Amino acid sequence: MASFQEAARLAPSRDTVRLATGNEILRLAADGSRSLTATIATNNPVEVFDWASGRVVLEVLSLRGVQLVSDSVPLLTDHQRAVASLVGTAREIREEAGQIVARLEFAAGTSAADDAWKLASTRHLRGVSVGYRVLESRDIRPGQAATVDGKQIVAPPDRTLRVATRWELREVSLVTIAADRDSMIRSATGESTMPASQIIGRSHEHMTWAEFLGVVLEREGRARPDNDRSCIRAGLSSVGGAAEIDNLIGTAVLSGFRAGSDSLAGVWRTGSIPNFLEAQLIHAVTPPRLRRLAKGATAEVLSFTVGAQAWRLGRFAAQAKFDEQDLADGGHIGPYELALEETGHAARRLTSDLLWSYLLSNPKLDDGVALFHADRGNVGAGGSALAEATLDTAIEKVSAQVLTDEEGRNHHLNLVPLVLIVAPPLLGEARRLVRNLKLDDGRDLIVRAESRLGTTGFTDPREADDQPAVAGNGTNWLLACAGDAAPGLVLGGLSGNIEPQVRPFALTDGEWGRGFDIVLDIACTAAAGEPLYFASGAA
Numbered sequence: 312m313a314s315f316q317e318a319a320r321l322a323p324s325r326d327t328v329r330l331a332t333g334n335e336i337l338r339l340a341a342d343g344s345r346s347l348t349a350t351i352a353t354n355n356p357v358e359v360f361d362w363a364s365g366r367v368v369l370e371v372l373s374l375r376g377v378q379l380v381s382d383s384v385p386l387l388t389d390h391q392r393a394v395a396s397l398v399g400t401a402r403e404i405r406e407e408a409g410q411i412v413a414r415l416e417f418a419a420g421t422s423a424a425d426d427a428w429k430l431a432s433t434r435h436l437r438g439v440s441v442g443y444r445v446l447e448s449r450d451i452r453p454g455q456a457a458t459v460d461g462k463q464i465v466a467p468p469d470r471t472l473r474v475a476t477r478w479e480l481r482e483v484s485l486v487t488i489a490a491d492r493d494s495m496i497r498s499a500t501g502e503s504t505m506p507a508s509q510i511i512g513r514s515h516e517h518m519t520w521a522e523f524l525g526v527v528l529e530r531e532g533r534a535r536p537d538n539d540r541s542c543i544r545a546g547l548s549s550v551g552g553a554a555e556i557d558n559l560i561g562t563a564v565l566s567g568f569r570a571g572s573d574s575l576a577g578v579w580r581t582g583s584i585p586n587f588l589e590a591q592l593i594h595a596v597t598p599p600r601l602r603r604l605a606k607g608a609t610a611e612v613l614s615f616t617v618g619a620q621a622w623r624l625g626r627f628a629a630q631a632k633f634d635e636q637d638l639a640d641g642g643h644i645g646p647y648e649l650a651l652e653e654t655g656h657a658a659r660r661l662t663s664d665l666l667w668s669y670l671l672s673n674p675k676l677d678d679g680v681a682l683f684h685a686d687r688g689n690v691g692a693g694g695s696a697l698a699e700a701t702l703d704t705a706i707e708k709v710s711a712q713v714l715t716d717e718e719g720r721n722h723h724l725n726l727v728p729l730v731l732i733v734a735p736p737l738l739g740e741a742r743r744l745v746r747n748l749k750l751d752d753g754r755d756l757i758v759r760a761e762s763r764l765g766t767t768g769f770t771d772p773r774e775a776d777d778q779p780a781v782a783g784n785g786t787n788w789l790l791a792c793a794g795d796a797a798p799g800l801v802l803g804g805l806s807g808n809i810e811p812q813v814r815p816f817a818l819t820d821g822e823w824g825r826g827f828d829i830v831l832d833i834a835c836t837a838a839a840g841e842p843l844y845f846a847s848g849a850a
Contacts, residue, residue, distance in 0.1 A: 345417035345428055349439045351401070351483050352377075352411040354459050356472060369472050370448075374406050374460050376477040378446065386415055387484045388427060390442050398424040401483040409460070413483060415439070427485055438486040447477040453577075469577035469730065469757060517645065520546075520638040527552045540639045547635070547817070547825060556633075557815035560827050563648045564813050567655020574732050574761040575666050578843075580794035583807035584624050584834060591619035594798050594838035596678070598714045598722045614717055618677045622836040624805055625773060627661055628828060629654065635823035658811040658831050661772055666802065667763040668771035668781045669835045670789070670845070682837050683845040688712065691846025697737050697788050702744055705790045705844045712841040726792045726842055730757040733788040734764035737848070741788070764788070786848030799842035805832040 352372055359370045385392075386399035399417040406412070418424040430436035451457045451472040456465045459474055466472035521539035524546025528535050531551050536542045546552035584590045599615040631654070633647065673681050683690040688708050695701045709728050713721040733741045738760040745756045763769050764787040768780030792799065802809055814828040837843070 345399075345419065347415045347417075349413055349415050349483075350410045351404075351413050351439055352441050353409070354462060354464070356464065369467070369470055371459055371464055371472060371474045372411075372443075372478060373474060373476045374409065374411055376447070376475060377404075377406075377411060377443075378477060378479045379404060380479065380481075384480055385482045386417070387442075387482050388423065389486055390440070390482070390484045392482070395423055397421075398427040398485065404480065409462070411441075411480075415483065436485055440484050440486050441480060442482040442484060443475075444479045444481060445475045445477075446479055448473050448475045450474070517643055519641055519643060521641075523555070523644060524552045527555050539641065540635075543635060543638050544823070547823075553815075553817070553825070556825050557827075559644070559648065560651055560815055560825075561813040563651035564655040564658075564811060564827075564829060567652030568659045568811055569655070570652075571656050571659025571663075573659065573663055574730075574759045575663070575791070575800065577729055577757075578791040578794050579666060579800040579802045579835070580798065581807060581809060582801040582803035582836075584622070584803045584805060586805075587624050587626070587832075589621055589623045590803075592622055592801060592803070592836055592838055594618050594620065595714075597716050600716050600718070600720065600722070616717065618838075620677045620836050620838055622803060622834045624803065624832050624834045625665075627658075627772060627831045627833070629657075630826065630828050632818060632822070632826040633824045634818075638824060654829060655811065658829065661831065662802070662809070662833060663763070664769055665772045665833060666800065666835050667761070667769070668773065669837075670800070670843075671763075671781055671783065671787075672771075673845075674837075676837060676840070682840050683843070684840070687840040689840045689844045691844070691848070694849055695846035696786060696848045697733060697740060697744070697846070699744055701846065702731070702790075705846065709790060709792065709842070709844050714841075724797060724841060726797055728756060728790050728844075729793040729796075730759060730791055731788065732759045732761050732764070732791065734783055734785045734848075735760045735762055736765070736785050737788060761789075784847060784849050788846055788848060790844040792842035794842075797842040798838040799840070800837050801835065803834040803836070809833055 352374070354371050354374055356369050356371050359368060382404070383400050383402045384404070385397055386401050388396045388398055397418070398421070399415060401413040401415055403414040404411065417428045427436065451464065451466040451474060453466050453470055454468045456463055457474065458464070464472065464474070519539070521542045525535040525542050527546055528542070528549060528551075531549060533545070533549070536545055547556070582592060594617065595615060596618040597616040599613040602611055604610055631650075670682070673683050675681050680686055685692065688711070691701060691705065695704075706728055709726050712724050712726055714724065715721055731741055731745060738758070741758045745758055748756050763781075764783040764785075766782055766785045768782035770776065771778065771781050794800065804810075811829050811831045814830070816826050816828070818824045818826055
């Protein structure tokens with residue numbers, strides 16, 4: 312899946328790009344015309360790139376808040392706003408059954424429009440998304456609920472949810488990236504098109520591969536072979552069959568990844584690395600300062616210092632194959648989908664392994680001082696076993712963090728801790744300690760257990776497999792601020808994408824079936840230690 316940062320790069324006017332869904336099957340209009348009806352937006356929460364903050368946020372569109380500058384908007388490809396990317400017009404835009412619906416009318420006579428329609432007619436083009444500008448919005452605090460257009464929306468426990476209460480639709484784009492599962496291209500008559508896994512009225516995990524691919528063949532107007540092996544071979548050889556299996560593979564892997572546990576969720580922020588060479592994460596070391604300007608005087612040039620923390624991407628990968636003989640054995644899809652989801656879980660665990668191995672190694676930052684060090688005021692002294700007094704000290708230290716400018720003046724950060732992460736033996740004590748502890752906005756301090764802080768040990772992904780396991784001591788604990796409040800822990804991905812990439816392929820050279828590669832390109836570092844406080848808890 313392409314990164315949100317990449318999607319934002321394709322929309323240089325600083326409108327928001329809302330990415331579209333993955334399970335749609337495009338069906339052509341019965342009369343052969345070059346127009347389709349599509350659900351272009353819903354009020355499902357979706358991750359979008361926020362130009363104001365320069366980060367990815369979780370956002371809900373209020374469908375009643377859509378503003379139209381005219382009765383139609385351009386139909387583009389991939390949110391690129393060049394004339395060459397214009398392939399038609401979105402018309403008859405309306406709210407219908409809790410969705411924003413439009414008729415997509417493809418132009419004729421240009422190569423881009425003809426190519427887009429050709430891809431649509433062969434079922435390669437599936438996704439649709441909108442580009443828009445937020446005019447008014449409000450935030451739902453983590454864990455809180457609000458009603459949007461009659462539908463209750465609940466923010467994640469560790470993340471703020473933004474509701475766009477008034478927004479201006481600027482364009483509709485044809486895309487291939489998945490996000491909002493309820494956006495889909497329909498037929499020209501407005502009839503919703505269903506994935507093969509839903510056409511026969513039962514969940515696809517209870518279907519055999521032959522049944523699944525047989526439905527795809529029938530939908531394409533082809534006869535279903537009378538035996539499973541021929542059905543599978545014909546299905547794998549068809550455009551629709553390969554696309555359906557590829558979609559199932561990619562969706563299952565990403566679903567497993569996104570559902571994985573991450574005790575550091577909300578603590579790290581995302582960084583972008585352009586390639587596999589050593590890169591530099593630029594961050595402010597001494598802050599700038601605005602000075603009082605006397606009447607008639609000239610403002611002084613801003614002066615501040617930046618640091619450059621070195622980091623480098625690591626590539627982690629695996630490959631799996633679904634042999635035709637296995638698919639023809641009559642087994643259900645469910646176990647295969649479970650294995651794919653577990654592959655996604657494995658990628659998420661690897662991400663956590665990387666983050667925690669970095670933290671527990673306590674590396675030196677670009678100023679030559681360890682991430683957790685007494686000079687930074689972010690490490691528990693003398694053991695600092697988790698208790699009421701030591702937690703109070705940690706909160707005090709984090710809240711009192713300041714930066715010093717080039718003239719020695721203090722700049723107060725006023726950091727507020729978000730989460731207390733402890734080794735499993737400390738979970739009960741940690742919950743009791745924070746029971747009556749409220750943050751500045753009235754929320755409870757979040758408490759999470761992390762087994763990597765215990766004594767079991769885990770593998771550092773950056774090291775060879777034969778290296779000793781990384782382990783805590785069962786008494787470790789970490790107090791951390793939200794990643795968007797201060798530049799602490801940073802998780803980097805190739806072009807900002809921190810999710811695994813899934814590449815399906817057909818088996819060749821005497822093999823029959825379908826395979827896939829999964830690749831995860833990530834790195835981590837810390838830009839500063841102020842938002843983090845670590846204590847070993849041991850004497």
